[in-house]
Amino acid sequence: MPDRRSTAVAAALTGLFFLGSTATAHAHGDTIHLTVTGVSAGHPVTRATWEDDGHPVKEAVAGTLTATSADGTSVGPWRFVPVAGEPGTFTTAEALPAGHWTLTAQTAFPALGRAESQAEVAPASVAPPPAAQAVATPRVAAAPDTDTDGGPGAGTPLAIGAGVLVVAVAGLAVFRLRRRSRIRPS
CATH class of the missing domain: 2.60.40.10 (Immunoglobulins)
Structure with a gap:
């Protein structure tokens, strides 16, 4: 059974993987x-x-x-x-x-x-x-443009990455709570 440290590291790396790939995909920006x-x-x-x-x-x-x-x-x-x-x-x-x-x-x-x-x-x-x-x-x-609109979704990649990280941390917390309940004698 994996220990707490390896589980925490795995969860953190998973969150960073999703955050990192999202930021890389939008290296030019989102507008x-x-x-x-x-x-x-x-x-x-x-x-x-x-x-x-x-x-x-x-x-x-x-x-x-x-x-x-x-x-x-x-x-x-x-x-x-x-x-x-x-x-x-x-x-x-x-x-x-x-x-x-x-x-x-x-x-x-x-x-x-x-x-x-x-x-x-x-x-x-x-x-x-x-x-x-x-x-x-x-x-x-032509005259120079007068309006550039980023529109909705300008922070979407960061929001997705943050959401994945929150889900990973919540999963880790649930895992730890279940593991503690199995270790304690009834």
Whole structure:
């Protein structure tokens, strides 16, 4: 039968294992920073980086972009399409018509992110839709983003790790109580 010290060490190591693996999985952070960098031939271009370290988001991203014109016309949501050769850069298959637009980019996976920006699409810059994978550097600049939202779940990895540690400590306490009740004579 294992002694108390080995049981306590095993419980502590189990808790640290779960806390350590949770923190490692989210080394970049748990929020995506989005920046609408411009519009290329009518296609909005968005850059996604990790909020904590600024590295490009290289994982698959589930994101959308919506746009509202000055007269209230709304288009989208349009899905993000990765730009080939530019990690963390996305565009849309759809192009905006000429005009002044308020652009809202949002991600749901692998983490939450949100940005709002203004863009002016000139009539001469709207061209037939290029292949989404070949979108070049933006031709019309957009204003910097004004909102990044970490949203709910910003502390989820730490909460999960803490929960596992609490369960491990509770399990150890129950184990010790049962063991003591067996050792005491009746």
